[in-house]
Amino acid sequence: MPARPGAATLLLAGALALATGCGGAGSTPPGAAAPAVAPAAHPAAAQLPATASATGATGPVGPRPPRHHAARRPAPRPRIVADFIPLTPRRRAETHAYARRHYGLDLARLIGPHVIVEHYTDSDTYSSAHNTFLADVPDSELGELPGVCAQFIVDKTGTIYQQTPATFLCRHTVGLNWTAIGIEHVGTSDAEVLGDRRQLAASLRLTRWLQARYAIPTANVIGHNESLSSAYHCEHVAALRSQTHDDFNRGDMDIYRRHLGAGPVGSSRGPGAALHGPSCAGPMR
Numbered sequence: 001m002p003a004r005p006g007a008a009t010l011l012l013a014g015a016l017a018l019a020t021g022c023g024g025a026g027s028t029p030p031g032a033a034a035p036a037v038a039p040a041a042h043p044a045a046a047q048l049p050a051t052a053s054a055t056g057a058t059g060p061v062g063p064r065p066p067r068h069h070a071a072r073r074p075a076p077r078p079r080i081v082a083d084f085i086p087l088t089p090r091r092r093a094e095t096h097a098y099a100r101r102h103y104g105l106d107l108a109r110l111i112g113p114h115v116i117v118e119h120y121t122d123s124d125t126y127s128s129a130h131n132t133f134l135a136d137v138p139d140s141e142l143g144e145l146p147g148v149c150a151q152f153i154v155d156k157t158g159t160i161y162q163q164t165p166a167t168f169l170c171r172h173t174v175g176l177n178w179t180a181i182g183i184e185h186v187g188t189s190d191a192e193v194l195g196d197r198r199q200l201a202a203s204l205r206l207t208r209w210l211q212a213r214y215a216i217p218t219a220n221v222i223g224h225n226e227s228l229s230s231a232y233h234c235e236h237v238a239a240l241r242s243q244t245h246d247d248f249n250r251g252d253m254d255i256y257r258r259h260l261g262a263g264p265v266g267s268s269r270g271p272g273a274a275l276h277g278p279s280c281a282g283p284m285r
């Protein structure tokens, strides 16, 4: 009898997702995921020529630019509360081992980063999500170390909490952790986050700032549910190549991306942000 997910399976998946601090677990058959972002080059070929930023011009001082020019300035840094989880030598070693296993990389930091992934916690409080990240224990879904984490959590109050340095490698999205910054939102559905004025405004401020800081185009701001169609998706463990979660699907991310706007001035990376050293290669999708 063909295996089809029944109610019990779905309930179990939901329970596992709750335990791992992210949207519901799901698996999309290869080929079923529609490309969620504009086709992009393989990361190794994705470096476009740097484009001078109009805002960096050093000409004579003139009149203030009109407002529509002001809107294209790099996004300001939002208020961020540091609430870091301890990056112990053990956790760093576990992160190195994870990067070797999944990406063929011996490191505990992001290369790039090229992607921002939006999530919701499937919980109602900041503290429950933070405590999940704090505990360096195998996650109940995949049973791996290090414990899961995301670099940022946006609370329902609109407070942004930072969990690790922005470029520490956190486990939040299978296939993309080597190059993606994760932003969790306290909540239990895409709609809940998108409908929360304070939380959404804070999320957009944070994402725009990270986009500007790392020259990440809006097309590479994706939802967890869009992970399989990212040009940067890369996973060496065959059993996980079609693994994703249900949080922030394409329809809801289209709404989020419309709120974001065009992203940083110029979508190309400057020389300082170029991809250095090795990148995840091999089983790219």
Ligand SMILES: [Zn+2]
Pocket: 022, 023, 118, 119, 120, 172, 224, 245, 247
């Ligand atoms: Zn997620």
